Each structure stands twice: as C-alpha cells, then as structure tokens.
Amino acid sequence: MxxxxxxxxxxxxxxxxxxxxxxxxxxxxxxxxxxxxxxxxxxxxxxxxxxxxxxxxxxxxxxxxxxxxxxxxxxxxxxxxxxxxxxxxxxRRGQALAQVVADHTVLAVAGAHGKTTTTALLAWLLHALGAEPLAFIGGLARNFDSTYVGGNGPWAVVEADEYDRAMLLLSPAHAIIQSVDPDHLEVYGSPEGVLQAYHQFARQVQGLCVAPESVPDLGRPLVRYTLEAYQARGRQVELVYRSEGRRRTVTWTQIGRHLAENAAAALTLLEALGWDFPRLQQALTSFAGVERRMELYELSEEYFVVSDYAHHPTEIRRTLEALRESFPTHRLVVAFQPHLYSRTAFFAKEFAQALSLADSVLLFPIYAARESSTPSVTSKLISQYVDKPVQELLSLNLDMAALSTYLSPKPVGLVFLGAGDIYRLVPEALAYLRDRLL
CATH class of the missing domain: 3.40.50.720 (NAD(P)-binding Rossmann-like Domain)
Structure with missing residues (x-):
C-alpha cells in the first residue's frame, strides 16, 4: 500500500x-x-x-x-x-522504513554496536563521491547536520535495527554486521534468540555481507575484515586493516578502536563494490562524526568533556579504553545513566566491570524509555559491584559545586554516557568548566 x-x-x-x-x-x-x-x-x-x-x-x-x-x-x-x-x-517504524527504501539499492548496517557511525560514514562516503544517497541515520550526522539525507540516487543507507525485530523486515542488497552481542533480550528472550535473528538477517542479504573476524559463522559467505593496527595521538588517528587480501592504511580524526573498526567495515564494503579506494580514503579524512558518538570537547590541557551514547557494557568499555589510550594522563570521571530496566537487570555486573575502568563514577536513575517502572531494579544493582568510588544520584541533576570535588587532581576528563537524556547535562558542565578556566 x-x-x-x-x-x-x-x-x-x-x-x-x-x-x-x-x-x-x-x-x-x-x-x-x-x-x-x-x-x-x-x-x-x-x-x-x-x-x-x-x-x-x-x-x-x-x-x-x-x-x-x-x-x-x-x-x-x-x-x-x-x-x-x-x-x-x-x-510500525520498521515497516515504514522497509517500504520507503524498497525501490533502492539498500546498504544496511546491523549489529549491537557501531550501527550509527557506520551508517553515517557510508552515507558521507557515497555523498562525497557523488552518489547522492538516501540515508536514515540513528544520530545527528555532523557532515549533514541531520539524521536524514534526502539524496535522489539509487542507493539507500539504513540502520538495520535489532529492536522490535525491525532488521528482519529488510532484504538489503548488501550489508555490514558489526557484532552479534546480546541486547534487547526483552524482545528475543535469550542470547541464542539474538544470534538466530542475525542468522536470519544474514540469509536475507542478497549480495555482499561484511563482518569482522569476531562475528561467528552465520551460515553464508562473509567478507571479513580485521583491524591490524591503531595509533592515536589526541585526535590524529592512523589505522591499518586487512580485507580480502588487501592491507590498507588510512588516517582520520575519530578516536577509538571501535570507531576505527566502523571505518574499516565501511571502506571494505564500498571497495568490494567497486568504489575507488584513493577517493574513499580522501573522503574519509573529512568525516565529522556523529553527535553523542565520542563527541569530544577539549577545553584545555587540564580538562576535556565527552558525550557518548554508550548504553551497553561493551560500548562503555570501548569508549573508556579509547579515552585511556588517547589521554593516558587524565583521570576519568564517568557520569552514567542506565537505559531500560530490562537491560540494567540483565547486565548489572557487566556494567559495573566496564565502569570500573573509570577513576570515579556518578550513577543516575534508570531512563525508562518505553518500559514501565520496575521498583526492584535501580542503579544500585550496578553500583554494588563497581570497584571504584561511586556516587548514586537521585535525579538527573548535577550539582556543579559537588562536581568540583571530582575535578582534582588534574588533568581530568568528564565523560557523560547513556542513551537517555543525560546529554542535557553536558552544556551545563561545559559552561562550569569554561568558567573555571577564565
């Protein structure tokens, strides 16, 4: 219809x-x-x-x-x-998206992590090479200042969202599967159910299906890639990856091994589809990233602030590891807002282990999103297992005077993590830190 x-x-x-x-x-x-x-x-x-x-x-x-x-x-x-x-x-949203892109050559990005950055990057690379893609991006892509790219070309780039089994409504021409980590267990019931869904999605891909070596066999041929080297000096990043017998070295300004893997995936797919690698390499250098995906504000040598959408233990761990690598002398103070009662209950210990990579942790109440309140599930499920100084806060408010106790000794990075509305605190924190620098 x-x-x-x-x-x-x-x-x-x-x-x-x-x-x-x-x-x-x-x-x-x-x-x-x-x-x-x-x-x-x-x-x-x-x-x-x-x-x-x-x-x-x-x-x-x-x-x-x-x-x-x-x-x-x-x-x-x-x-x-x-x-x-x-x-x-x-x-439903997934049904509408599948119908909208049905007449296009669809490039779909699936996986528990990395979908949004990889989708934005594919859209930018195709746009920079003159392909005029249609794209639906799960975050504000800085190059387009939008979640939507209204190109008139034959290509459509979409996130294959695992929530609500929406990815199974797509039969893309080609796809990237970044990971098959369990998530949205309220939908799939078990990690095995999640893996079965990725098997089904992979079977629905009509052409190339790109995946890192960490993704298990999915019952069909996969174009594999491996990140062989990653070196970051502040915002200057060099990465080396291998795919289909080719070893490629590229540079860009997005920090984090997980983001480097996203770049390797996008470049692997487009080069396999026949796009010229030197032109792809040049376009990569102008990729501006995605809002709330390792969004970094370097205020001085003493302070930086990061806003990131990380809401799964793996994403938190990768984000903090990336910051440790790029800013090895900084203390990390993490403010985390858990997302969904079901996810918090299932991954409480894993969240605590990931957050323990920080030096201090501020835990906010759970962001319910689409779920009803579950009084027995609170942020305390996480805090009891964190082995670093941790403070539970009762509402999404940040007392800047209290925050000052976490800002010494310097240098220090203040990291806001979560898929809810914790981003609302970032402008206030930035203003406070800038005042301290005056």
Whole structure:
C-alpha cells in the first residue's frame, strides 16, 4: 500500500521517526506528529514546518489518512480510538522504513554496536563521491547536520535495527554486521534468540555481507575484515586493516578502536563494490562524526568533556579504553545513566566491570524509555559491584559545586554516557568548566 497524502507520526521525536518525518515532508506529504516532550529533534522538525502535538490529539488522528508509529506507543494511547474506528492504515517504524527504501539499492548496517557511525560514514562516503544517497541515520550526522539525507540516487543507507525485530523486515542488497552481542533480550528472550535473528538477517542479504573476524559463522559467505593496527595521538588517528587480501592504511580524526573498526567495515564494503579506494580514503579524512558518538570537547590541557551514547557494557568499555589510550594522563570521571530496566537487570555486573575502568563514577536513575517502572531494579544493582568510588544520584541533576570535588587532581576528563537524556547535562558542565578556566 502506498503512503497516503496525510500522515501522522507518533513518537516523531525519536531519531528514526524524525528521519522518516523529514523524508515524507520532503516528498510533499502533509505530516503532523506527536511526542510526549519537546527535544532538539522536535525543535528541528517544527522549524521545518511540521506541526507537533505534545499531548494526545485524537482530532489530529481523525484528520490523517495513515499512521506511522514507534513500537514504544502503548496500546491505550488515546489516538488509537479514532484510528481503529476509521480503520486507518498503520505502519510500525520498521515497516515504514522497509517500504520507503524498497525501490533502492539498500546498504544496511546491523549489529549491537557501531550501527550509527557506520551508517553515517557510508552515507558521507557515497555523498562525497557523488552518489547522492538516501540515508536514515540513528544520530545527528555532523557532515549533514541531520539524521536524514534526502539524496535522489539509487542507493539507500539504513540502520538495520535489532529492536522490535525491525532488521528482519529488510532484504538489503548488501550489508555490514558489526557484532552479534546480546541486547534487547526483552524482545528475543535469550542470547541464542539474538544470534538466530542475525542468522536470519544474514540469509536475507542478497549480495555482499561484511563482518569482522569476531562475528561467528552465520551460515553464508562473509567478507571479513580485521583491524591490524591503531595509533592515536589526541585526535590524529592512523589505522591499518586487512580485507580480502588487501592491507590498507588510512588516517582520520575519530578516536577509538571501535570507531576505527566502523571505518574499516565501511571502506571494505564500498571497495568490494567497486568504489575507488584513493577517493574513499580522501573522503574519509573529512568525516565529522556523529553527535553523542565520542563527541569530544577539549577545553584545555587540564580538562576535556565527552558525550557518548554508550548504553551497553561493551560500548562503555570501548569508549573508556579509547579515552585511556588517547589521554593516558587524565583521570576519568564517568557520569552514567542506565537505559531500560530490562537491560540494567540483565547486565548489572557487566556494567559495573566496564565502569570500573573509570577513576570515579556518578550513577543516575534508570531512563525508562518505553518500559514501565520496575521498583526492584535501580542503579544500585550496578553500583554494588563497581570497584571504584561511586556516587548514586537521585535525579538527573548535577550539582556543579559537588562536581568540583571530582575535578582534582588534574588533568581530568568528564565523560557523560547513556542513551537517555543525560546529554542535557553536558552544556551545563561545559559552561562550569569554561568558567573555571577564565
């Protein structure tokens, strides 16, 4: 079924939904949206002329001809009543994305970690080489200042999101599978269920499927790559990787071995598809990264601040290891907001082990997102296992005077981690540190 002229998007402030909203708006659909609260993404959509309600508005649903919604929308959401009564067509986010890109040559990026940076990088490389890709990115790509790239070429670059089994709705032309670590166990039930889903996704890839050596056999041929060397001096990074008998050396400005692996994956896929490596190498040097993906603010030789989306133990560990490598003399003070009660309960000890790579830890309350409150699951599940000084905070507020006790001895890096709204604290922390430097 084609998308109708008048579309309403529920959860429009989510990263994936906001990209779809921009796409439909660009194509001339009359788009309205709902979200429960304002955010930088809803501000951007409002500025583009897309009306958004921040409380349920059943009359808006009655005026629509179709609904696209995030799976986080509950069954008792008031706007469901007119939708059911009028029998309006509906699409879950993953269904809508799969339909939007169905007529394109799709490059999909799957895996528990690295999807967003790799998707943004693929989009940038194709754009820089003149391919005019369509892209839906799970974060604000700095090169485009957007989560959406509205190119008119034949290529579409998408994240194959494992949540809600959305990746299984795609049959991409080619794909990258970055990792098969267990996550979203509230969806898959067990690590074995997660692995089975990646097996199914791999079978649905029509052409090349790229994966690092750490990904197990998935029952089909894989184009393998290996990161052989990584050297960082501040923001200047050189990496060496090998794939299909080729050994490549490239430089860029994104710190972290995990981000270097993302670069190796993207370059491996595009070179295997016939793109000229020297041109890819040149385009890589101008990649500006993604908001909240190792977003680094170097304020002085004494202080830096990082904002990062890391919300899985593996991601936290890789982020902190990268900072240790690039800033070996700095103490690391980590402020972490766990994301989802289910993830916190399942990975509590693993979170503690990863956070113990820091020198001090500030733990905020769990960001519930789509889940109902679970009183028995709190940040204390993590803090009891952390073997470094740890402080539990009762709300998403940061007393700057109290923070000052963590800022000596210097040099020190203040690292904000989490997939919730912890990013709201970063501007305040930056302002406080800049005042200290005056």
């Amino acid at each position: 084609a998308f109708p002229a008048k579309l309403r998007l529920w959860g429009i402030g989510g990263v994936g939904m906001s990209a779809l909203a921009q796409h439909f708006h660009r194509l001339g659909h009359q788009v309205t949206g709902y979200d429960r609260e304002a955010s930088p993404l809803t501000d951007r959509l409002l500025a583009q002329g897309i009306p958004i309600d921040f409380s349920p508005a059943p009359q808006r649903a009655e005026e629509a001809q179709g609904i696209v919604y995030t799976p986080a929308i509950p069954a008792d959401f008031p706007e469901w009543e007119p939708v059911r009564r009028l029998r309006l067509p509906t699409w």
